[in-house]
Amino acid sequence: MVIGRFAPSPTGPLHFGSLVAAVASYCDAKSQGGQWLLRIEDVDTTRRVEGASDDIIRTLQRYGFEWDGEIVYQSQRSEYYEQALTRLRNLGLAYPCTCSRKEIADSSTQQGIEGAIYPGTCLQHPIKPNTSIAWRLKTPAKRISFEDRIVGWQQHNIGQDIGDFVIKRADGLFSYQLAVVVDDAMQGITHVVRGADLLQSTTRQIYLQQCLGYAPLLYAHIPLVLNNQGQKLSKQTLAASIADMSPAETIYQALCFLHQSPPDTIKNATLNTVWHWAISNWKINRLARV
Ligand code: GLU
Ligand code: ZN
Numbered sequence: 003m004v005i006g007r008f009a010p011s012p013t014g015p016l017h018f019g020s021l022v023a024a025v026a027s028y029c030d031a032k033s034q035g036g037q038w039l040l041r042i043e044d045v046d047t048t049r050r051v052e053g054a055s056d057d058i059i060r061t062l063q064r065y066g067f068e069w070d071g072e073i074v075y076q077s078q079r080s081e082y083y084e085q086a087l088t089r090l091r092n093l094g095l096a097y098p099c100t101c102s103r104k105e106i107a108d109s110s111t112q113q114g115i116e117g118a119i120y121p122g123t124c125l126q127h128p129i130k131p132n133t134s135i136a137w138r139l140k141t142p143a144k145r146i147s148f149e150d151r152i153v154g155w156q157q158h159n160i161g162q163d164i165g166d167f168v169i170k171r172a173d174g175l176f177s178y179q180l181a182v183v184v185d186d187a188m189q190g191i192t193h194v195v196r197g198a199d200l201l202q203s204t205t206r207q208i209y210l211q212q213c214l215g216y217a218p219l220l221y222a223h224i225p226l227v228l229n230n231q232g233q234k235l236s237k238q239t240l241a242a243s244i245a246d247m248s249p250a251e252t253i254y255q256a257l258c259f260l261h262q263s264p265p266d267t268i269k270n271a272t273l274n275t276v277w278h279w280a281i282s283n284w285k286i287n288r289l290a291r292v
Contacts, residue, residue, distance in 0.1 A: 004036025006193045008062075008069075009182070011043045012054035016061045018244055018252070019197065019227035019234065025256040026224050027195035028067055029284035039189055040069040045076035045083075045181040048173075065249045066273040074189065076181050083176040086184045086214055087137060087169060095140050095213050096169060099124040100133040112165070115158070115202060119165035134172040139210065141166050146205040146212075151222035152289045153198070158205040167206060183207050187216040195286075198223040199234060222286055227259060250276050261288040 008024045010016065016024075031038040040062070042055045059073065090096035101109075101123055110118035120138065129135065141164060147157035158164060169180040186194065186207075201223045211218060226234050244252055250269060253276050257264040262283060268276050 004034040005190050006031030007039040007191050009041045009043045013049050016058045022256045023197050029280050030195045032281045033284040037070040041074040043076050096137050098135040099138045100130040115163050136168050136172040137170040138166040139169050146209050160209045179206050183210040193220050195222045198226050
């Protein structure tokens, strides 16, 4: 059974870049006779924008997306993330850290793919009293690799390229990496299709899955939609909301971006016709050649 998902963060209205990810994951799951789940990734409540989840859901409905089951909200799932953290602690794989950003920058001697590698200070010394605690995952010098369905073979040395990463922040919020791994496993997700901005996160997620004894998933990272300055579309780059565009035409544009070569007639067709064409003609490997 194929189970895919779309997991938007409610930081603003759905824009064309996230619609493309939704269309790709939807067609991928539905073309394999699978299910498609919707999960609102509001684990980082400090970035949550009032009304954004409902707005995203309404837009998805207007575009004719049909998700299976109830919508899952990460903000309501702390107990599961806490259980995962407890398990990692019991396995001796997670440890508390009281270092500030500055202390880490000053003491780190190695650069990873996302900046300074955490030097393991709190693993070697007692943590500071009366300081908020973050939790880090221990990362050994171990190669983690996977075959992305679009971008091909990927690998990191989890200890040397990433280092001990935060799974629960000092402000008490669980990290995206931990939440996404727990949710994908608990929801039985088999196929992850998402934007290429998350390609670098995947080895961390696979390593966490291994630590927690979860089943491996298949990954496909689709090219990012960039604005004409070459930046990723986001609220910051003032991506226009797609809420006011014609759904059929916007899905046509998304299918063009995804190299599916839809016929022009789709633009003026009914949503049913558009989705029928999109799902029955979907081939993810058309993206592999770009
Ligand atoms: N919530 C993430 C985002 O909106 C997507 C997470 C994922 O697909 O794994 O960028
Ligand atoms: Zn520390």
